[in-house]
Amino acid sequence: MKKYVRGTAIVGVLTLAVAACGSKPSDSASSGSSANKDFKACMVSDSGGFDDKSFNQTSYKGLQDAVKERGLTEVKAESKSDNDYTTNMTAMVSAKCNVIVAVGFKLEDATEAAAKANPNIKFAIVDSAPKAPIANLKPLLFNTAQSSFQAGYLAAAMTQSGKVGTFGGLQIPTVTIFMDGFAQGVRYYNTQKSKNVQVLGWDDQKQKGLFTGDFEDKAKGQNNAQNLITQGADVLFPVAGPSGLGGLQAAKASNGKVNAIWVDTDGCISAEEYCSVLMSSVEKGMDVAVKDAVISVVDNKFDNTQFTGTLQNGGTAIAPFHDFDSKVPADVKSELDQIKADIISGKITIESKVQPKAS
Numbered sequence: 001m002k003k004y005v006r007g008t009a010i011v012g013v014l015t016l017a018v019a020a021c022g023s024k025p026s027d028s029a030s031s032g033s034s035a036n037k038d039f040k041a042c043m044v045s046d047s048g049g050f051d052d053k054s055f056n057q058t059s060y061k062g063l064q065d066a067v068k069e070r071g072l073t074e075v076k077a078e079s080k081s082d083n084d085y086t087t088n089m090t091a092m093v094s095a096k097c098n099v100i101v102a103v104g105f106k107l108e109d110a111t112e113a114a115a116k117a118n119p120n121i122k123f124a125i126v127d128s129a130p131k132a133p134i135a136n137l138k139p140l141l142f143n144t145a146q147s148s149f150q151a152g153y154l155a156a157a158m159t160q161s162g163k164v165g166t167f168g169g170l171q172i173p174t175v176t177i178f179m180d181g182f183a184q185g186v187r188y189y190n191t192q193k194s195k196n197v198q199v200l201g202w203d204d205q206k207q208k209g210l211f212t213g214d215f216e217d218k219a220k221g222q223n224n225a226q227n228l229i230t231q232g233a234d235v236l237f238p239v240a241g242p243s244g245l246g247g248l249q250a251a252k253a254s255n256g257k258v259n260a261i262w263v264d265t266d267g268c269i270s271a272e273e274y275c276s277v278l279m280s281s282v283e284k285g286m287d288v289a290v291k292d293a294v295i296s297v298v299d300n301k302f303d304n305t306q307f308t309g310t311l312q313n314g315g316t317a318i319a320p321f322h323d324f325d326s327k328v329p330a331d332v333k334s335e336l337d338q339i340k341a342d343i344i345s346g347k348i349t350i351e352s353k354v355q356p357k358a359s
Helices: 055-070 082-094 105-117 144-158 173-193 218-230 241-252 272-277 286-298 330-345
Strands: 014-019 026-029 040-044 073-078 099-103 122-126 137-142 163-168 198-200 235-239 259-264 278-284 307-309 316-318
Touching: 040 055, 040 082, 040 105, 040 286, 055 073, 055 099, 055 286, 073 082, 082 099, 082 105, 099 105, 099 286, 105 122, 105 137, 122 286, 137 286, 144 163, 144 173, 144 235, 144 259, 144 278, 144 316, 144 330, 163 173, 163 218, 173 198, 173 235, 173 330, 218 235, 218 241, 235 241, 241 259, 241 272, 259 272, 272 278, 286 307
Parallel strands: 014 073, 040 073, 040 099, 099 122, 122 137, 137 307, 163 198, 163 235, 235 259, 259 278
Antiparallel strands: 014 026, 278 316
16 A cells, blocks of 8 residues: 555546435536546445545545546445445445445445455455455554544643543444543653643543444534533543534534544544634544555555554544644644654554554
8 A cells, every 4th residue: 555645636537326225326427537437436334424524524535536536437325324234235236346445344244245245346444354354355444543642642731621531432443442542642641741631531441431322413422522521621532423523513612611633534624614623633544545445456456455554654643733733832743743753663552452453
């Protein structure tokens, strides 16, 4: 997998959208190159949908980028609930897709079953890896514990109350990996600075914490965030997809008393209406990983080797500070850079058990 550099080549694309639950597909075409118009690049979202301002949306951008750059035909199925995964995966197989990308841990069973049953189709899945390799399935994983460690340090450095809070959607590895890194980053700050900043909402040692129970309900996210704020947290780290947007709503409603750090993508771009309360974001380079996986199939260079995004290869990172650039002290910025270097070198070891193996 090549190092993370965003491409800019734009050519035409034919798009066919296949919706869940039997909705009528729609298609549209635009002018430009159609050199590979018979090649179908396909994607199935999880229940958060393609406009979740988070991992589905970022992954979908990768599909779109590949389609535009190579003149492919796009086919996508948006899942409205967990019950749609097998149905949508079957629809992609029936559409005679050349490559099918599944977005999210929750699609692993449907994806693995489809890959085993259709060895002539190439598959990729974001945030999951089969227990045993499958020849036509490429896992795309990200060690977000590393960048979340930086986020935890940043939160601890910026809190005024001495309390920071986090909550998740579901207690699954792709969520708790963020929360583990965040908690350990706060702990590292406390050790380095002889402070006692508290983490509310997650105990990484006991693996117990606060969850909404889904990724869709913004009201639940807002309630969880408000509970954390009531307990004194003035920096929030929601790891809950669209549900987490409720946490940003709670922060914005505080009129400057509470701020947040977003996940999966740069929140100042994906959810710019909340940029005024976002110190930074923990980014996963899902768009580039998906694009590379799709293009590898176009170029007959596909392999099933797991890709793991890290701080070293740019597959995960903390986003720019945007509106907080002048508010984050220069020494904190320098310390964050040193933490990155120390994680890469192995001087700092993160202890989250759900970190993916290095690729």
